Amino acid sequence: MLTLRSLLRPTRFVDAHCDIPCGVYDPEQARIEAESCLRIIEKHDASDDALFRARCIHVKEERAELVKHHLDVLWHDYFKPEHLEKYPDLHDTFWKATKQASKVKQSLDAGAAKELLSMIDTIDEMWKSTGGLEKTRVNGRPS
Amino acid sequence: MSWRGALAVPLFAFGAFVAARRLVDVVEVRGRSMYPTLSPGDRLVLVRRGGAVRAGDVVVAPDPREPSRELVKRVASVGPRGVELRGDNPVASTDGRTFGRVPEAAVQWRATVRYWPVRRFGRIPPPPAHPELGGEDACTVPDALVAGDR
Numbered sequence: 001m002l003t004l005r006s007l008l009r010p011t012r013f014v015d016a017h018c019d020i021p022c023g024v025y026d027p028e029q030a031r032i033e034a035e036s037c038l039r040i041i042e043k044h045d046a047s048d049d050a051l052f053r054a055r056c057i058h059v060k061e062e063r064a065e066l067v068k069h070h071l072d073v074l075w076h077d078y079f080k081p082e083h084l085e086k087y088p089d090l091h092d093t094f095w096k097a098t099k100q101a102s103k104v105k106q107s108l109d110a111g112a113a114k115e116l117l118s119m120i121d122t123i124d125e126m127w128k129s130t131g132g133l134e135k136t137r138v139n140g141r142p143s
Numbered sequence: 144m145s146w147r148g149a150l151a152v153p154l155f156a157f158g159a160f161v162a163a164r165r166l167v168d169v170v171e172v173r174g175r176s177m178y179p180t181l182s183p184g185d186r187l188v189l190v191r192r193g194g195a196v197r198a199g200d201v202v203v204a205p206d207p208r209e210p211s212r213e214l215v216k217r218v219a220s221v222g223p224r225g226v227e228l229r230g231d232n233p234v235a236s237t238d239g240r241t242f243g244r245v246p247e248a249a250v251q252w253r254a255t256v257r258y259w260p261v262r263r264f265g266r267i268p269p270p271p272a273h274p275e276l277g278g279e280d281a282c283t284v285p286d287a288l289v290a291g292d293r
Contacts, residue, residue, distance in 0.1 A: 008169060008258065010186055014203045014215040016174035018235045 025078035026136050027124040030070035034120055036063045037104050038113035045108070057108070064105035067116065068098050074123065083130050093122060166191045168252065170203065172215060176230030176238065177201070180268055181215065186259035187267070189252040196221050196250045201267045203252040204228065207242050214238075215254060217270055226250055231270050
């Protein structure tokens with residue numbers, strides 16, 4: 001029925017929109033989190049303290065999730081269709097790397113974490129060869 | 144009243160409702176680019192444009208970069224090349240500075256009245272005098288304000 005309530009219910013959203021693309025996209029962000037995963041796995045394996053080991057697992061899962069997030073941002077926001085022409089396997093590379101990050105999240109396998117690092121390095125090469133370094137790093141921060 | 148008559152009444156009401164929605168509509172604001180004039184969660188009455196688009200109006204128009212999304216912005220100027228839309232909160236607004244002018248025909252709705260939250264009921268205010276100064280950090284709408292409105 002037509003009630004006052006139904007008349008006042010918004011039919012849709014209107015966006016007071018703001019996107020501020022800062023233009024800083026850097027695989028290093030994902031790499032640091034992935035390095036963190038590897039080191040945490042090593043510390044986990046070296047410890048006998050059940051509580052510490054539990055904390056390691058918790059923190060490693062957080063870090064692995066951040067790897068996925070940072071890779072997703074690079075994938076969605078940095079890479080453009082013209083980069084895909086240059087690297088036809090770009091989507092596949094990202095898909096596999098984010099899957100690998102999931103694997104690192106689920107397991108305590110140091111080998112999986114190392115594999116993730118090398119996948120991020122592959123992405124890093126694509127990023128560098130498409131000018132990501134020059135576009136991103138401020139005042140010649142060392143690479 | 145015949146059963147036909149009984150059926151006609153709600154049908155007519157429904158038809159009138161649908162027709163009215165083409166002239167008047169209600170929407171909710173999302174995002175902070177119109178702060179302090181509009182805050183996220185504000186609900187507005189829109190009226191279908193009859194005459195010309197005027198500078199200073201708060202209007203709703205599709206985002207030229209992504210037409211499925213509708214933007215709420217203020218008309219900065221109207222010229223032969225189209226309408227320049229700007230947010231009242233320029234540091235937190237993506238607007239004509241990024242996507243250029245939009246055709247006047249794209250501007251179909253004008254925001255007239257805010258009806259929610261009730262304590263800020265009324266006509267949509269004019270732009271802030273010095274939007275670039277913005278009071279506090281204009282990027283951040285105070286949380287208390289947003290929470291209070293919800």
